[in-house]
Structures are given as C-alpha cells and as structure tokens.
Amino acid sequence: MSERQARVWAGVDSGKGHHWAAVVDETGATLWSKKIENDETAILTAMGEILDLADEVSWAVDISGTASALLLALLAAHGQRAVYVPGRTVNRMSGAYRGEAKTDARDAYVIAETARQRRDFAVIDVPAQLAADLALLTAHRSDLVADRVRLVNRLRDVLTGIFPALERAFDYSGHKGALVLLTGYQTPAALRRRGRVRVTAWLANRGVRGADTVAATALEAAQAQHTALPGEDIAAQIVADLAAQVLALDDRLKRIDKQIRETFRAHPQAEIIESLPGMGPILGAEFVVSAGDLSAYTDAGHLASAAGLVPVPRDSGRRTGNLHRPKRYSRRLRRVFYMSAQTSIIRKGPNRDFYLKKRAEGCKHVQAVIALARRRASVLWALLRDGRLFTSAPPVTQAA
Numbered sequence: 172m173s174e175r176q177a178r179v180w181a182g183v184d185s186g187k188g189h190h191w192a193a194v195v196d197e198t199g200a201t202l203w204s205k206k207i208e209n210d211e212t213a214i215l216t217a218m219g220e221i222l223d224l225a226d227e228v229s230w231a232v233d234i235s236g237t238a239s240a241l242l243l244a245l246l247a248a249h250g251q252r253a254v255y256v257p258g259r260t261v262n263r264m265s266g267a268y269r270g271e272a273k274t275d276a277r278d279a280y281v282i283a284e285t286a287r288q289r290r291d292f293a294v295i296d297v298p299a300q301l302a303a304d305l306a307l308l309t310a311h312r313s314d315l316v317a318d319r320v321r322l323v324n325r326l327r328d329v330l331t332g333i334f335p336a337l338e339r340a341f342d343y344s345g346h347k348g349a350l351v352l353l354t355g356y357q358t359p360a361a362l363r364r365r366g367r368v369r370v371t372a373w374l375a376n377r378g379v380r381g382a383d384t385v386a387a388t389a390l391e392a393a394q395a396q397h398t399a400l401p402g403e404d405i406a407a408q409i410v411a412d413l414a415a416q417v418l419a420l421d422d423r424l425k426r427i428d429k430q431i432r433e434t435f436r437a438h439p440q441a442e443i444i445e446s447l448p449g450m451g452p453i454l455g456a457e458f459v460v461s462a463g464d465l466s467a468y469t470d471a472g473h474l475a476s477a478a479g480l481v482p483v484p485r486d487s488g489r490r491t492g493n494l495h496r497p498k499r500y501s502r503r504l505r506r507v508f509y510m511s512a513q514t515s516i517i518r519k520g521p522n523r524d525f526y527l528k529k530r531a532e533g534c535k536h537v538q539a540v541i542a543l544a545r546r547r548a549s550v551l552w553a554l555l556r557d558g559r560l561f562t563s564a565p566p567v568t569q570a571a
Contacts, residue, residue: 182283185234191275231286254292300457326413336392353414357407359393447562448469449515471549508544
C-alpha cells in the first residue's frame, strides 16, 4: 500500500509455534496478512510493517494466555493496546463470511473484522510482576491438586483389588496416617504377621498422630480377610509407590501454599481481601488473578456479572421476566466467590444469617450459597473501592 491509512485493525490468530496476523482498513479490505513466528525478532519485524500502514493500529488477539505472552509484552512495550476477542465469538462470526474454510489466515481476518465492528471487547493489560507471580503459582497449585486427586483415586482402585476392607477403613484423601501405613503394609497377611503393637510403634516412629487407633483399625480389617488375591504382591508394590507419591505431593502443596501466602500478602489490597470472612490467602490470590484490574469494573454489579452471579433475561414478545443462568463468565472468578461463601457460613455472623434467611425462604443449598456469593461480591467491591476492612457492623452513614 502506497497510501498511509488513518486507522487500521490488526487481528492475530495466536499459537504456540507461530501467529498469523491480518490487517483490515475501515472498509474491511485486507491490507496485510502474514505468518509470524513466535519469536521476538519476527514479531518486532511484523509489528514495524503493520505500524507503517496507518497512524493508529487497533490490535486484537484470540488468546490471552501463555501462547501470546511474548506478543502482548512486546505490544505493551511499544505503547500498543490489544483487546481480547473470545474464541466463541470468532467461531460464530466466521459464519457471517462466505466460504467454509478454516485456516489461520481466515481466523486472523475474522478477528480483525470483529474488532473493527465491535468496540466493547476488554482491553488486555500485561500483568504486573506480583500478579504474574500469583497467576503462575495458583495455576501450578491447581495442577498439583488435580494430580493428587488422580493419584488417590488410582490408589483406592488398586487397593480395592487386593484388600477391600482396608480401602473402606480410611479416607485416603485426608488421612495422612493411613497413607503412611500403606507405604509399609498393604496386605492383610503382612499386618497380621506384624501385630498391633509393632505396627503402632512403626507408625509412631514416623510421626503419625493416633498411631494406636490407625493400627487397630488396620488390624481389624486384616482379620476380616484371610484370602490372598491374584496379583497381590505386584499390587502391594504399586499401592506403596502411590501412597509415597501422594505424601510427597502433600509436601509440595504445603510449600506452594506458603509461597502463595507470602506473595499474596505483598499485594497492597491483601489485608482488605482477607478481612472478608471465608476469603483466605489462597482464594484471595485466585481472586486477584481472575478479577484483574478492579478499575475495569464500573460497579459491583459489573463484578458480579463477570463472575456469572447475575441472571440473564431471555424475553421475547409477551414472555418477560424469563431469567436463566449466564453462559459467558469467568468460571474461576465464580468459583472464588462460591467457595468463599460456602466457607463463610460455617461460623456465626452476617454471612451465616443471610444463608439461613435464604434457606428459610425456600432456597436450596446451592441457590442460597449463590445468593450469598452475589451479596459478598458487592461487599468486596465496596471494601476495595473505599479501602477499608470488613466489619460485622455496617459503616455509619455521614450526612452530606
């Protein structure tokens, strides 16, 4: 193009290995479309070519995660702002254009065209160092928790095949003593041969609380089975290995929880967030990561809507007041408010009183917790806006 445009829109279909960028003008005509390697030099070269096309470039991407981290950081470093166009929107907008092809070039063009026609997409801000650290730590913790659940389920499945009575005797998802027991004894014959006194001493030497109770329960299960099942020796080795992995994973989770706690409490608003009952450092860190910049929420309703706590109307003609659960919202943010609300009703206070009030009105447990989560979203937004800690008594309203 020989003529320099006043404004263009650049859509980027992001990927791990490479991106594809397309640039359109005010009429929707394609001015530039190329493949870009996910490399700093290649991105900077393409960025320079695109910036030479117009006085103002509006950027749009379909991924705001790790795949586009380098691209977004380079855009921010050069004073460029990008908006996030969700993949669902890109998929639906593709049907508005002719052809059925599905290519990176076409997706990039659709992203650019969608950003040109709509002005309500959220701007992507490159997170500060603290927010980036919390995002990595909380994501890593979620992966570790998922791994632990998988290991415990596998352990219980294998143990059921050789010693079902012992599998029923303990809750292995939360009983450390039972896991320590399985690292040494996995079959009924081994437990009976060792005896209650020596099993108790073996557990006590490894720091198990209530070692005598654990040993007694295990010996009672061993007395209920005197038949050796096929594959018992190999299964016993697998059970011991899985139990050791779960214990090692618990130690890793303790270390990551401590690191999250220390990192989160360096946040300037950490004390305010933690003052809300049920909002500890782990959920507080997830809130900081999932909510992002709170200045983007104009009011408490906006924050609650982003968490999927506000019903969406589905009216048509004479049908009015037909509300349903939203589909487009932050699942992670909704989980933060739901889990914190459920934790807050354990102790007496305004949260539990509101929950019991909703139950008395006929709401089921989930409905009452969601209603409480909606109320807490408004409270937390007000606390962060005013910069004050939560108190059970409402603040005194001052006369104008």
